[in-house]
Amino acid sequence: MTYDFFYKLFGSQVVAAIIQGLLPLFVFILPFAVFAVWLERKVSAHMQDRLGPMRVGWHGWLQTIADILKLLQKEDIIASENDKPLFNIAPLLVFIGSYAAFAAIPFSSAFIGSNLDLGVFFIVAVSGLVVAGILMAGWASNNKYSLLGAMRSAAQIISYEIPTILVIVTIVMVTGTLNLNTLSEMQTGHFWNWMILGGPTLGVAKFLMIPFMIIGFVIIYISSLAEVNRTPFDIPEAESELVSGYHTEYSGMKFAMFFLAEYANMFAVSAVVAALFFGGYQSPIGYLGNLIGIKWLIPIEQLFWFTAKGLFFVFVQMWLRWTLPRLRVDQLMAACWKYLIPIAFVNLIIIGLITLM
């Protein structure tokens, strides 16, 4: 594990823990955010019959870095009527909420921030922090649009956590573990051992489970879209209604933190979906490392597979965003309480019965 490596290197637990904590930020989240912003621009551009950024670097791949440099130089505007302490804390809280989730995400069998036994639970819990940050931002901005956006956001995220958790409970019930690493290891082998295809259960139960697992996946994916405020659920920052919702008043790096948190969150929820339903870091077709007998290649391959799965779901999020219109607040709530939650409940019961078989 990375912690042991840094502990041996520096001989200090504190230094090792700090490095261990910052590592995913610099190794993964920042490069991912830079890449995802570029990808979003390119995906949207090609869907809309245009080219997107083309000037900065090859096909504009340095565009995001240029934008970050621009944001760094921008004036940090704090209006006189803002509630300054809350206004300053809010972006941090939102960022921490989405960043902390990465601690429990197993990128590969050798690289997992913290191998928590309560992994999934931890991710759901810290994601809840984001709501507090958004509410703070909306309130502290002292702007009616921000307040409306924050109100909508809080209602939306809290509502959509319920179907998410119900689906997670379904998986936990089948596998008997909350540890994402164990969960991924249970889905080892080939892709027919993935939870979406019934997981490691045996016999007829496996085949009976497949349709309900697919339903569960669809529910958690839709809810995850709502949790990260992506279209068709981007109501809190609905540009055409609320200008840009709770972060209307933010500028410079504080705005960039919201932005970064959004993209980090996109990957976090995709990673959870991948870990729960699509075998986590397990390869669908076996490992090259096993084939040619180089053991240290396997974790690297796992990292590749995990990132690929996560990025695929991020891509689908972008695809949806640039295709679908936006729901209205009441329709959003209706979709959650009238459809997703009852279906998730029934799904939970049916899968429970199948497990008992």
Place this chain on the structure above:
Amino acid sequence: MIIDTENNVKAQNGLRTEHMVLNMGPQHPSTHGVLRLELELEGEIIKKVIPHIGYLHRCFEKHAEAMSYPQVVPYVDRMDYLAAMYNEFGYAVAVERLLGIQVPERVDYIRVIMGELQRIASHLVAIGTYGMDIGAFTPFLYCFRDREKILSLFEMTCGARLLYNYIWPGGLSHDIHPDFIRSTKEFVKYFRPNIKELNDLLTNNKIFIDRTANIGILPVETAINYGITGPNLRASGLKWDLRKDDTYSIYNKFDFDIPVGQGLQGTVGDCWDRYYIRVLEMEESLKIIEQAIDQIPEGDVTSAIPKRIKPPVGQIYSRVENPRGELGYFIMSNGSVNPFRVKARGPSFVHLGIMDELCKGHMVADIIAILGSIDIVLGEVDR
């Protein structure tokens, strides 16, 4: 969702409650220009909408008094800048009626082709921005891509892409480009399948229908009382199109339908109907263009332009079917080279008046849907 608007929140426990007043605009991404809507909200439910206009006022009518008749043309361009060709068309028709002159047939054909191309371009903007208001960004760029092709046709004709100064009283500023007929035919062939694509992407999208059907229902009686014309009136179910009902130029020579709202996804006269009418009208415009482009006669387009426009003392009200509705010009002549008075009756200004009626009881998100569906251009509201 409609909630009873009469029952305000009562003060409970001696606490005073009041409605939140929200200023939407003038700097807001989806007010389609510089419009300020003063909203009175209870939570997210709208109690009252007061449109505040005038941010773009440019004294068109006062300017027109100081200009000679041909000099007014560039000013009418700038009223409804998304349908500049049609504004000129309407003004030219009005002045010609005042003068009592007949224009050559070729001029009429070119005017109709330009007018209908402009109608498609204008509807494309309306549809595209409407999609964007609802949250679908991609149809907007698809629409603008096609609109660019029309603007290129205009550029080929008169060198300008937005404000043309092309249709003059008595004729046209110059003849069409030799390539124009071929390019227009190509455009018609290219554009037809794109309407189908637009329907797949937006019109029949479940979320889009959820957002627009049964929202902002405009009954036909209310529409008539408020003076609503054009696609908005037809969406309410009344077959009223000045191209047929008070015909001008050579529209009576062409075979085309007037689509009316049928409430396919909800109630007649809802936002979806108003949106869909525009999609259907684009197809009808294509029909007219196809017919006109095949029959276009030879001739001189500048021969009938009077050297000096000096109408006899009198007045006229002449109206045409602009992409947004009835565009009327009231021109009063005192016998001099300058008009004594030019009053434009713009559809956008009239349509804006119905906002309060349509929005009451809806949610904030619906305001955007309703405002987008009545398709106003602020340049014409303020003039």
